[in-house]
Amino acid sequence: MTKELITGNEVLAKGALAAGALMMTGYPITPTTEMMMYWAQNCAKNPDLKFLQTEDEMSAGFAMIGAILAGTRAFSASAGPGNVLMQDAFSMAENMRLPTVAFIMQRGGPSTGTVIYSQQEVNLTCFGGNGEGLRIVYSTSGLQDLYDYAIKSFNTAWKYRFPTFVLGDGYQSKMLSDVEIYDPKEKNIEIIDAHPYLLNPNKTVDTYINLRNTYNLESELHEVLLNHKKAFRDIMPEVIEYEDIHTLDADIVIFAHGIVAAAAKDAVEMLRAKNIKVGLFRPITLSPFPRDSACQVLKNKKAILIAESSLGQFSRLVLSNLYCPENLRIYEMLEPAVGINSNEISQKVEEILKEMV
Amino acid sequence: MIPENNIPKSWKKEELPHKFCPGCGQSEALKILGYAIDELGIQNKTIYASDIGCSLLSWNMFDVDTIQTHHGRATPVAVGFKHAKPEAVVLAFMGDGGGYAIGAQHLINACMRDDKITIILINNANYAMTGGQMAPTTLLEQITATTPQGRKLADFGLPLHGPEMLSPIASDNAYIARSISNDFWGLLTTFKKAINNQIEGRGFSFVEVLSMCPVNWKTDAQESINFVEKMAEIYPVKEFKIPEGLKC
Numbered sequence: 001m002t003k004e005l006i007t008g009n010e011v012l013a014k015g016a017l018a019a020g021a022l023m024m025t026g027y028p029i030t031p032t033t034e035m036m037m038y039w040a041q042n043c044a045k046n047p048d049l050k051f052l053q054t055e056d057e058m059s060a061g062f063a064m065i066g067a068i069l070a071g072t073r074a075f076s077a078s079a080g081p082g083n084v085l086m087q088d089a090f091s092m093a094e095n096m097r098l099p100t101v102a103f104i105m106q107r108g109g110p111s112t113g114t115v116i117y118s119q120q121e122v123n124l125t126c127f128g129g130n131g132e133g134l135r136i137v138y139s140t141s142g143l144q145d146l147y148d149y150a151i152k153s154f155n156t157a158w159k160y161r162f163p164t165f166v167l168g169d170g171y172q173s174k175m176l177s178d179v180e181i182y183d184p185k186e187k188n189i190e191i192i193d194a195h196p197y198l199l200n201p202n203k204t205v206d207t208y209i210n211l212r213n214t215y216n217l218e219s220e221l222h223e224v225l226l227n228h229k230k231a232f233r234d235i236m237p238e239v240i241e242y243e244d245i246h247t248l249d250a251d252i253v254i255f256a257h258g259i260v261a262a263a264a265k266d267a268v269e270m271l272r273a274k275n276i277k278v279g280l281f282r283p284i285t286l287s288p289f290p291r292d293s294a295c296q297v298l299k300n301k302k303a304i305l306i307a308e309s310s311l312g313q314f315s316r317l318v319l320s321n322l323y324c325p326e327n328l329r330i331y332e333m334l335e336p337a338v339g340i341n342s343n344e345i346s347q348k349v350e351e352i353l354k355e356m357v
Numbered sequence: 358m359i360p361e362n363n364i365p366k367s368w369k370k371e372e373l374p375h376k377f378c379p380g381c382g383q384s385e386a387l388k389i390l391g392y393a394i395d396e397l398g399i400q401n402k403t404i405y406a407s408d409i410g411c412s413l414l415s416w417n418m419f420d421v422d423t424i425q426t427h428h429g430r431a432t433p434v435a436v437g438f439k440h441a442k443p444e445a446v447v448l449a450f451m452g453d454g455g456g457y458a459i460g461a462q463h464l465i466n467a468c469m470r471d472d473k474i475t476i477i478l479i480n481n482a483n484y485a486m487t488g489g490q491m492a493p494t495t496l497l498e499q500i501t502a503t504t505p506q507g508r509k510l511a512d513f514g515l516p517l518h519g520p521e522m523l524s525p526i527a528s529d530n531a532y533i534a535r536s537i538s539n540d541f542w543g544l545l546t547t548f549k550k551a552i553n554n555q556i557e558g559r560g561f562s563f564v565e566v567l568s569m570c571p572v573n574w575k576t577d578a579q580e581s582i583n584f585v586e587k588m589a590e591i592y593p594v595k596e597f598k599i600p601e602g603l604k605c
Contacts, residue, residue, distance in 0.1 A: 023441055052440050055466035059433040062426065066437025069404075069424055074441065092427050198404050198422035198438070199445055208369070210417040212425040214409070 001182040008172040009034035011143050011179050012103050015150020016075055017042065018184055020191050021101070023050040023067045023074040025060040030115045031170035032077040032105045057082040061089025061100070068098050069211075071196025073154055075101040079170070080109055083121055083128070090163050091129030095213055097228065098197070099157035103150065103166045105173040108337040116170040117339040119258055122313040125165050126287040132225060134232045136164045136239055137287040139257040141265075143177040151184055158192040160235045167286065169309075171259050171339065232288070242290040246272060247279030247297045252349055254280045255294075255306045255318050259339070264307060266342035271349055278349050286314075291321040298325055303352055307333040307340055329356065365391025367400045369420045376414040380581060382538035382568030383479050387415055389541060390448075390477065393548035394421065397556070399446045404438055406431040408451035408460070410486045412479065415450060429460025432467050435474045446555060447474045454484050457493040457517050464523070468561050471528040475551045475562040478519060480535075481570040482588060489573030493517035496591060501573075516591065519565050524597040530560025533598040537567040537589055539582065546605055547596075553604045560600065567592060 006014070013035050016024070024039045026032075036053070043049040050072075054060040060076045067074035078086050083104050093100040106121040108114030127133040136156055138149040149166045157164035184191055198209055215221040243261070245268055247253050256264040261282040271278045281297050283290050298304070308314040311334050324330065331352055333340060360366060364373070368391045377384035394400055403421045407413055409428035416425035426434045435449035456464045456478040467474065483501050484490040490503040494516050498507040508516075520535045527533055532554040536547040544566065551562035567588050569581040576584055 023437075025437060050440055052437065054433065054436075055462050058430065059436070059463050059466070062430040062433035063437030063440070065426075066406075066424075066434040066439070067441035068437075069434070070438045070441035070445065072441035074437070088427055088430065092430075196442075198424060199402065199442065208420045208422055210369070210419075210423045210425075212413075212416045213427070214413050214416060214425055 001180060001186055003178050004181050005176060005178050007034065007174060007176050008143050008146050008168065009174070010038050011146045012077065012150050012166070013038040013042070014181055015147045016154070018182070019073070019151040019154040021073045021075050021154060022048060023052070023072050025052045025054055025063040025067070025074065025076045026078065027054055027057050027060050027082060029079050029082040031107060031173040032079050032103065035077050035103065057085035058088055061086040064100055065089055065093060065098055068100065069197045070199065071194050073158070073194045075103065075154070077103040077105070079105045080107040080121070081111065083124055087124065087129040090135070091131045092213055093163040094129065094131040094134050095224070095228070096211060097161040098163070099161050100163045101153045101157050102163070103168070106167065106169040114337050116174065117309050118169055118337055119260065119309040119314060120336060121167070122286060122310060122317065125167050126317070132229065133287060134162055134228050135287050136160065136162050136285065137167050138165065138241070138284055139167045139286050140172060141258060141262040141282065143172065143175060143179045146172060147179050147181065151189065155192045156239065158194055160239065162232060167258065169259055236288045239285060240288055240290045241284035242293055243280070243282040243284060244293070244297065245280040245282070247281055249277055250279030251277045251302045252352060253297055253301055253304050254278065254345065254349070255304055256280065256308065257283055257286060257314055260307050260309055263340055263342045264345050267345035267349065270342060270346045276349065276353065286317060289317060289321045294318070294321060295323050298322065298328060301325070301328060302356060303329040303331060305331045305333060305349060305352060307345055309335050309338060309340060311336040365395050367391045367394040367420050369417060372417050375418055377411065378572045380569060380571040380578065382481065382566070382570070382585065383411055386477070386479060386538045386544065386566045386568060387418060389544045390548055391419065392545055393552060397549060397552055399552070399556070402444065403446040403448060406435045406438070406447070406449045408455035410452040410454055410484065412450050412452050412455065429455045429463065431455060432460055432463035432476060436467055436472045439472060439474050443473070446552060448552070449474060449476045451476070451478050452485070453478060453480045453492045453494040457519055465526065468523045468531065468563065469526050471530060471560045473555050473558060473560060475555050476564070477548070478563070478565045479568045480519070480565050480588070480592065481568045483570060483573050485570050485573050496588065518592060520563065520597045523563055527598055528560050530600050531598050532562040532600055532603060534563070534596040535565045535567065535592060535594050537585065537594050538569065539585065540594070550603055550605055554600060557604070559603070567594065
């Protein structure tokens with residue numbers, strides 16, 4: 001175990017290496033490009049590692065699927081318009097239960113120019129493509145998270161066989177911070193085996209696998225989707241993660257995810273120092289959403305504040321999952337394409353308190 | 358090595374009859390591909406990736422491991438598989454839409470990178486699965502569902518010549534050819550060369566197959582043969598790139 005001062009992109013690449021990933025596919029896009037450069041440098045040193053720079057993100061997504069079918073722990077990384085293009089592949093992975101792993105570092109949409117603060121790819125990452133949103137999405141709040149969840153994402157994907165995402169942003173990609181780099185064995189983290197879907201060396205000669213994503217009858221697809229949904233529901237208790245900070249006695253609970261949750265955490269400390277009863281509920285898995293725990297938190301609360309660097313993508317996710325008590329007041333801080341700092345959040349909480357008196 | 362019952366060993370018998378329309382050239386091409394797989398003895402180390410369009414009808418046609426992908430994406434799936442498992446024989450099967458339109462960028466870049474996969478592309482001069490719309494390969498003046506007055510040069514340009522487009526960017530290790538589905542022995546030889554080029558670890562291989570589509574062409578048997586022969590006048594049946602030392 002070592003502490004290293006590195007950028008988020010390097011952290012993710014190191015996390016993938018620690019998780020035993022053997023292949024990366026990708027197309028350069030800010031803010032994720034350095035991840036690819038770091039991976040390519042590692043490939044030059046280690047012939048077991050593979051890197052495929054593709055012609056676009058569709059190809060990156062589908063080539064990742066090809067590698068996964070061969071039983072290789074493969075991943076990709078993208079952002080913004082690249083994430084849009086990769087959705088075709090994620091839809092295939094979702095419907096065929098293929099363990100894709102993608103590191104999505106959000107950037108301001110739709111085109112180019114803003115590549116640092118954004119939480120505008122929540123909808124796309126959780127529900128993109130022509131599928132039902134049966135995906136596992138971890139929203140990270142800092143560089144240590146990036147390392148921990150990069151490792152975890154491969155295990156989650158190969159264990160549960162749903163597309164798995166680490167959702168960060170340009171800020172986390174480019175930020176330099178000290179991160180604890182460890183071998184998963186040091187923490188007794190077992191790495192789940194990757195098995196080939198096709199050309200399994202253990203197969204008997206006479207059996208052949210014909211995988212498809214096409215159905216002759218609507219009722220066939222209907223049944224497949226219901227089975228997927230049931231499987232997804234069954235794994236939810238094992239997969240769901242969240243962070244709960246001082247919500248028990250709080251009057252106001254902030255709902256935030258990702259880097260905004262990191263600012264909100266600081267805001268809670270600042271406000272608690274002034275004896276203001278505020279807490280933070282941070283879903284780590286945006287999908288599946290920690291609905292039951294979030295609803296529990298709301299008991300006896302006066303207000304919630306939903307803060308995000310988007311125009312309500314996270315807020316819709318929160319509100320569609322909550323059974324809000326009748327007198328609960330709901331406030332929003334929706335700041336698309338810009339960051340939100342802890343002072344702004346604490347100021348907003350104090351304003352809410354004044355308003356409520 | 359043609360079996361007595363005329364059915365390739367590598368075809369999945371329990372899924373017969375196949376799902377292609379009567380008179381379709383794709384089923385003939387896939388039968389010949391089956392013979393090529395049999396003759397090369399690669400049934401247990403081959404993966405076959407099909408596209409969307411009529412090609413998806415072959416998803417369970419073979420007793421080899423197969424994956425049916427999305428529209429235009431058979432190529433990148435095949436490329437990813439080959440990079441992960443170079444010892445596998447990786448075949449990608451698609452139509453002229455999948456290879457020359459919606460997935461054209463994948464075809465061109467796989468060729469440029471000299472990815473050691475074998476791509477088989479059916480050219481039937483129309484989008485057949487969706488009901489006979491114009492394809493990049495539709496001939497000038499050919500009437501389709503979306504060119505009711507015939508394909509006009511001024512509106513849609515010239516028909517795309519795939520092997521001719523790929524050859525200049527392909528490496529000297531690439532095998533690139535055009536064949537025709539009603540030339541049994543010629544197509545069998547072409548397929549075997551295109552697969553051998555991969556097995557021998559040489560480079561990218563590509564075969565365009567001119568193929569009949571009587572249902573969408575609205576032609577009877579003789580008219581279908583006439584039309585595909587007319588296609589062969591515009592799209593010459595020949596080998597465009599043959600690597601040195603390639604076995605037949």
